[in-house]
Amino acid sequence: MKMVFRWYGEGNDSVTLKQIKQIPGVEGLVWSLHDVPAGEEWPMDKILDYKRLADEHGFHLKVVESVNVHEDIKLGLPSRDKYIENYKRTIEKLAKVGVKVICYNFMPIFDWIRTDLFKEMEDGSTALFFDKAKIESMAAEDLVRNINENSAFTMPGWEPERLQRIAPLFEAYKNVSEEDLFNHLQYFLEQIIPVAEAHDIKMAIHPDDPPYSVFGLPRIVTNRDNIQRLLGLVDSPYNGITLCSGSLGANPGNDVAAMVREFAGRIPFAHIRNVKVYENGDFIETSHRSSDGTVDIADVVRAYHENGYTGFARPDHGRHIWDEQCRPGYGLYDRALGIMYLWGVWDALERVKEGRG
Numbered sequence: 001m002k003m004v005f006r007w008y009g010e011g012n013d014s015v016t017l018k019q020i021k022q023i024p025g026v027e028g029l030v031w032s033l034h035d036v037p038a039g040e041e042w043p044m045d046k047i048l049d050y051k052r053l054a055d056e057h058g059f060h061l062k063v064v065e066s067v068n069v070h071e072d073i074k075l076g077l078p079s080r081d082k083y084i085e086n087y088k089r090t091i092e093k094l095a096k097v098g099v100k101v102i103c104y105n106f107m108p109i110f111d112w113i114r115t116d117l118f119k120e121m122e123d124g125s126t127a128l129f130f131d132k133a134k135i136e137s138m139a140a141e142d143l144v145r146n147i148n149e150n151s152a153f154t155m156p157g158w159e160p161e162r163l164q165r166i167a168p169l170f171e172a173y174k175n176v177s178e179e180d181l182f183n184h185l186q187y188f189l190e191q192i193i194p195v196a197e198a199h200d201i202k203m204a205i206h207p208d209d210p211p212y213s214v215f216g217l218p219r220i221v222t223n224r225d226n227i228q229r230l231l232g233l234v235d236s237p238y239n240g241i242t243l244c245s246g247s248l249g250a251n252p253g254n255d256v257a258a259m260v261r262e263f264a265g266r267i268p269f270a271h272i273r274n275v276k277v278y279e280n281g282d283f284i285e286t287s288h289r290s291s292d293g294t295v296d297i298a299d300v301v302r303a304y305h306e307n308g309y310t311g312f313a314r315p316d317h318g319r320h321i322w323d324e325q326c327r328p329g330y331g332l333y334d335r336a337l338g339i340m341y342l343w344g345v346w347d348a349l350e351r352v353k354e355g356r357g
C-alpha cells in the first residue's frame with residue numbers, strides 16, 4: 001500500500017505541504033487543476049508548476065484526482081468527441097510528469113452529495129452528513145446554494161459555472177437511462193483506454209457518492225454487479241476502479257471488503273474511509289476505526305493486505321476535529337489520525353505474515 005494525501009493547491013487548501021510532510025508514510029500528493037473546467041485540455045505550464053512545487057517538497061504526483069469528465073460525454077452528445085480528444089491530450093501531458101493513476105467519476109451533474117457539511121456530533125466534532133429524507137424533498141438548486149454558501153473553498157465537482165446550468169442539465173438527462181449511461185461510459189473507455197495503456201496510466205473510476213440515484217438522475221457505479229460490468233466494458237488492467245469504502249459503504253448492502261478481495265487486481269487507487277449508516281438511510285462520516293462506523297475498515301485493510309496490495313491509498317475524508325477550520329471533509333487532523341489507523345492495521349498484519357506476530 002502506497003500512502004498519498006489529497007491537497008488542493010497553494011491558496012486553495014487550509015493544509016500546508018510542510019504539515020503533510022510530517023504525516024508518517026505519505027509519499028505523494030493527490031492533486032488536480034481545480035480551476036480548469038471539465039472538458040478542457042490541461043495546460044502544460046500549470047502541470048509543470050505543480051510538479052516543481054511537489055519536487056521542492058519531496059512528493060510524487062503519481063495520482064491525479066480528478067480529471068473530470070465533461071457532461072456531454074456522460075450525456076452521449078455528438079459534441080463528446082472534442083472533449084474526449086482533450087482528455088487524451090491531458091493523459092499524454094500527465095504521463096510526461098510521471099502520473100500513473102487518474103481518478104474520475106461518471107456521476108451526472110453532481111459529484112458527491114451531502115445535505116450538511118458540518119453536522120455536529122456528540123463529542124463536538126463535525127462531519128459531512130447526508131439526510132436521505134431531506135434530499136428526497138428538496139430541489140437540487142437549493143442543495144447547490146446550501147453547499148456553496150457553507151464552504152469557504154471551491155467544492156470539487158461543485159464548480160459554480162457547471163452548476164449554474166442545472167435546469168438545462170436536468171432537462172438533458174430526462175431521457176438518459178442507466179443503460180444509456182453505461183453505453184456512454186463504454187464509448188468513453190473505448191477511446192481513452194488505448195491512450196492510457198500507451199502512456200502507462202491506469203484509469204480509476206470512483207464510485208457514486210452516495211451509491212444510488214439522487215434527484216432522479218441515473219447512477220451506475222453503485223454496487224458489485226455494476227462494477228464487474230464496467231470493468232468488462234474494456235477488459236484491460238488500465239480500466240480500473242478507485243475503490244472508495246465510504247461511498248460504497250453508504251449502502252449497507254455493499255460488502256466493501258468482499259469487493260476488495262474480488263477486484264483486487266483492478267484497484268489502482270483505494271479510498272479508505274468510514275461512514276455510519278442509520279436505519280433510515282441517513283449517513284455521517286466518522287473516524288476510520290471499524291468500531292465508529294458501519295464499514296469494517298480493519299477488514300477492508302486486511303483484504304488489501306491479503307492481496308499484497310501495492311497500489312495507492314488515501315484516507316479520503318475525515319471529520320473536522322479540535323476546532324480546525326478547513327475544507328469540508330479535508331481537514332488535516334482526522335485524515336492524519338486515519339492514516340495512522342490504516343498503517344497500524346497494515347503493520348500488524350505484516351508482522352503476522354513475517355511470523356513476528
Ligand SMILES: O=C(O)C(=O)C[C@H](O)[C@H](O)CO
Binds near residue numbers: 105157209
Ligand atoms: O466522494 C468521495 O468519496 C470522493 O472521494 C469524491 C471523489 O473525489 C470524486 O468523486 C472523484 O472524481
Ligand SMILES: [Fe+2]
Binds near residue numbers: 206245246247
Ligand atoms: Fe472517495
